[in-house]
Amino acid sequence: MAGNNDQDSRVARKRNQPQPPKRHWFRRIVLTLIALFVVGALAGIGLFFYYAQSSPTITESNLKSENATRIYDANNKLIANFGTSNREYVKSNQIPATLKSAVVSIEDRRFYQHKGVDYYRILGAALGNLKGSSLGMQGGSTLTMQLVKLSVFSTNTSDRNLRVKAQEAWLALNVEKHFSKAQILEFYINKVYMGNGIYGMGTAAKYYYGKSLNNLNLSQLALLAGMPQSPTYYNPYTYPSYATNRRNLVLQAMYDSKAITKQQETTAEAVNVKTGLAKTHGSIVTQQKKQKVIDAYLTEVRADLKKKGYDPATSGVKVYTNLNMNAQQRLYDIANTSKYVSYPDKNFQLGVSVVDSYTGKVSAMIGGRKHTNVTYGFNRAVRTDRSNASTMKPILDYGPAIEYESWPTYKTVADTKFKYPGHNTSVNDFDNNTLGNMTMRSALVQSRNIPAVRTLAQVGRTRAKNFANQLGMNLKGTIPYSNAIGAEVSSLQVAGAYAAFANGGTYHKPYYINKIVTQDNRTVNYTSNGKRVMKQSTAYMITDMLKDVINSASGTGTTAKISGVYQAGKTGTDDYPDNLKGTVPSDAMLDSWMAGYTKNYSVSVWTGYDQKNQGYIDNSNAKISQNIYREMMTYLQQYSPNSDWAKPSSVGTVKKNGIEELYVVGHLFSNAEANSGTTGSSINNGTTTTQSSSSSTDHTMTQSSSSSASSSEAASSSSEAASSSESSSEAASSSEASSSSHEASSSTAASSSTADNNQHAGQ
Template sequence: MSNNDEPRREDQYRDDGGYDDGRKPLLKRILLWICGAIVLFFIAGCALFFYYASSAPKISQRELSSQNTTVIYDANNKIISRLGAQKRDYASDSQIPETLKHAVVAIEDRRFYKHHGVDIRRIFGAAINNVLGRSDGMQGGSTLTQQLVKLSVFSTAQSDRTFKRKAQEAWLALNVERHFSKNQILKYYINKVYMGNGVYGMRTAAQYYYGKNLNQLDLSQLALLAGMPQSPTNYNPLAANTKYATARRNEVLNAMVRAGYISKSAAQKAANESVTDGLDPDHGDVESSETNVKEKIVDPYIKEVLAQLQAEGYNPNTDGLLVHTNMDLGAQKKLYEAANNEVSFQNDQMQAGAAVTDPHNGQVIAMLGGRHSNVIYGLNRAVQQNRSSGSTAKPLMDYGPAIEYLQWPTFKTVSDTKFYWPGTNKVLHDFDKKYKGNMTMRSALVESRNVPAIRTLQEVGIKRATTFLGGLGISQKEPYTLQNGIALYISPLQMSAAYAAFANGGTYYRPYYINSITTMDGKTKTYSPHGKRAMSKATAYMMTDMLKGVFTNSASTGTAAYLSGVHQAGKTGTTDFPNGGSGVMDSWMAGYTKNYSIGIWTGFDHPMNGGAISSQYERTAVLLYKSIMQYLDEENHASNWKMPDTVEAVRVNGKRQLVIKDSKWALMYSAWNDGDDDSETVHSESSSSSATGSSSGSSSESLSESRSIESILNGGSHTESNSSSATQSSSTSTSTSPAPSPAPNAGNGQ
């Protein structure tokens, strides 16, 4: 080849910049791939956007203009509360000052009059600010129109903050802008937003906070109202600390200056005014809507419902929810009336907390948060866990586990003799400062003797007792000790739910208030029972059978709650003051039928400051229980419990006792004839209740048969603690628990 035939260097490249051999620059190929990916993502995003938009809910003028009141219903679909449903004064165009419109636009959406419902520039700006961690403190990515759509048809729950929801929100905003003018959209927004304290709409807020119409407010007051919807609680001018309200008001004024609506001097003059100037303590002409249910009656229940809604991400003040609860309004009213007007209390300062649950499913039927309260959503004593339960702990921590893990029969011998707290020289006493010697577990429980309960817990062991409590929804951060066997720190609601497991045959249901929640877009979330077996059917039945005696045995402290024809079981409990103080600190009653379980606490909020329950009012909790249970059983009468096939009834000393089939105790007894006398009338059983305080006599003689059975089962020797060995610290199981001092307000055996 001649030199003339060789290609020139410049000929080695094509005009498009590629090589003759077909290779392209790597950078160009990468750019093409990126562009292609962007196009594909854009197309996919558009397709997904329109797919989601096609399923967007309908929106009309009715949704845009209506008030988003959360309505709460009872179990029978009766309205019991309209959350914050004050009278709403709807503001017409002529009643909305231009200054207010300017303030709202300046702080919420300064490009409101330039976009068509969705502001792309604003979205990108908000995204960049979020990435860089900076913000002007005023506006996010949503336009006023999008906010209006969200307030009208969507909830604010965290679970709903998805791309699908955002796509539907944007689509609806575009449609709203097509059908309504900017002025109409602004009017709907001003009339719909939540303004705190149950107030909706800025015209109503003007009356509530200042007692004036919107056109009577000055620049400072209008700026405050315009800024409140972002956080009504924090920017509330009625709050004790108004620094946040002041800061927000000033942000609005500065935004109005930047938007050219007002001058700097006007803004400064308004900023010099206190946000508390002109506040009306009488709240103008704002009136509450009538629901035919007094707010005080349902207050504690509604408080817990609102807490659950907020915990799940809903805003009950703005989401316009329909909430169906499990409340029995009749029971709720009865509980309120009984505590406030029917049952005698020591004085108005003596308080009560109570909860009623359904053993079949855990539904909270009724709740009492306190007496004579004028505070809305105040202290709810039904859910407080800061008071000792006294002897109501014994079925839960002592005797229940003994049946469950040790298969004790109801005639198991327990020892009520002198007892020292392990590792100390402190003696455990009962209310009567006496000991009754050997007695059956049934008698010890019914008569609420402390020493047998603690000895039982020693044999069960703290580990197994803790497991049993956990199955009943009861736990604490610190390890349990022996003293907790007669004093658990739990709430009346926990008490009610735990005893409900005895009532239903051994299943613990977590208590719950809400049956269903329906949001404005028509989506309904339902709640169902959450149950788990906590004990065997045998344990539940045998415990119930023993606890019936609390109402029928004259040696018990619960006979004042006896109801003829009502099949019920339960336990009382009281706690002493530390250092031998006079009076009782806490008084409890837990009781149940197959249909209802009730937990009640009574006492003083500050017992150490002279708040002792006198002996005359120690049984107030028992009487309150009787009043509500009588009403409930008349409404829904419960049948008696049926003995499961894992339990046998036997005759011991002429009395009906129970034993678990095939256990070591199921020997050497005669079967109990169901036709024998087993009445539930109040009577005095032939048991240790006749003892005079010594460890010998009729109480020990009456147990000769059961003791002989135990002796045979244990190889011919009786192994129960007796009066001579009980004077020393029991060393057989003290390793399961630290050596505690007696609780400062442990149960006194009642």
């Protein structure tokens, strides 16, 4: 007992001793979290009102207007929109109650309870995001917020941020103060995009079913109610399975909201989603189909908008383009009437690009002839599957020769028998002839192929490709020598490159859009920043030689001549591949080009047939490209100053054979230097030892005798072996040797777009 008493006393004494304070860690954590929540909430409220202060203005007009993207020309005149031109606006009393229920059930079940912002849905959406689940119709945006987005904000990715969401919520609260729920639902049903250029469910009813909303059944109304989420994939014509799933989801939501019975849901789900679809669309004609004149331009603007992050169908932005509508109309008339140019048949096609020489603005474009009801049709002006033939020569051959080697225009080049370096394939010309030695000017003016390929070999393919790519050619890998007389580039690329020659050596990438104004009145401006890609001397000397293509009696582009107009240009024709030559006349060609420029505009024209069995270019229609160019440039120059190019101080002049030739100051070639690295007879002291054939009238040149040609060819073989190694910087390149082997095999392929032995290529 005594022991127990002692133990009890010890316990009592311990109890009476002062105890250390308890550590309330849990309470501290809770209080800290509450404080952080309060601070976060206050910060969020402050940020919300900060963003709300800069919200755009929203009006009834904004809410009721069509949400189409509007396109303007260079004079700020509305020329088209990406949407219907005859939207059928339906008033609230014309909208079936069933459709209203369907829209509310799938988009915003608490629509009639909230005041524009549904805080329960926002919390639910946030929790759903944390769980990584998709809440479908339980997303955070109410119908009112969606209406606000469609009315004053674009749907591009840049407008999916906290600032815009806050402003949407603020504006939704204000919209709910000024408009009834019935009005808001009316605005929404008339504004949403329904695919195929259609806005509004009333218009969609006519487009998809050929009926008014009041005449549609439950299944059809449910489909229309569900389409705005993804009009493309819920299109019953093209994706019936997706459309069916979406319709059934709407029906299920309607049943869950007690808007329909289970029997009604089951019956409607059993209906084939394609039942009742209209075979034709009656009076619902999209505005684009009326825009044949600007179809090609609109096609590129539409693609450009997508690249910039805007949805052409739903962004609702204003797009101000560089289109000269008057020039575009003239170009369309030239292509589609017989008033200006005669065409051989309806299958004869063309692609034309008009670019401002000093800015790169695409002023006009046409992608083909005789469009019917095609919208956003095939645009031949930007196609890159046909050779540009000899319009490539200033870009890849002679431009680089002047830029990197300072060749004068009187530099001697050889038009004697020649094979592609590393090949057993001969380079031929349209006349199957060789003219001996000639000046670079003569070779370009008469569009001789052999001198062009020799020039590329001497300059080096790497340097030449770099020069061309700075002019927008986008050549890949080790280019074949056949690119000297044509590569697969578009008329737009050629027009952009020639514009750089026109303006003195600055390249501007061609562009269509000048500025975009979003629905909340933010303006995004676009321009093409110029980059100097060649010396002024190079641009001027190329231009001076290309003038002779049009003005000289021996030039290939004399049909393009416009009296009194200062212009320069180059022609090009592309021959049939070897394996098809037996099926067409000997003078048949695949393509005919004319590209030229003034100080104001650069115009590039391609003509030909889409399919080889539709027709061919021959001597009777090869100059149609020049006729098109001449008519278009004549029109453009009526409204533009006409002035000649001023010779820069870096270019000197010298008389050679009675012709005023040009050279780069500091690089005045002697006769020996001018003749170096060439074959054929030599030119001495400005006179020729023998006169070439009478067809060579522009400049005097020599024709080698058969014996001298033979010895010259032997010398040429040695010279070309060195030149094929791509100049001193590329000498002994193993990759070059490999490329030559590959090129040799590819040049014999029947599918080659620039067959190495083209006889007509280069005119």
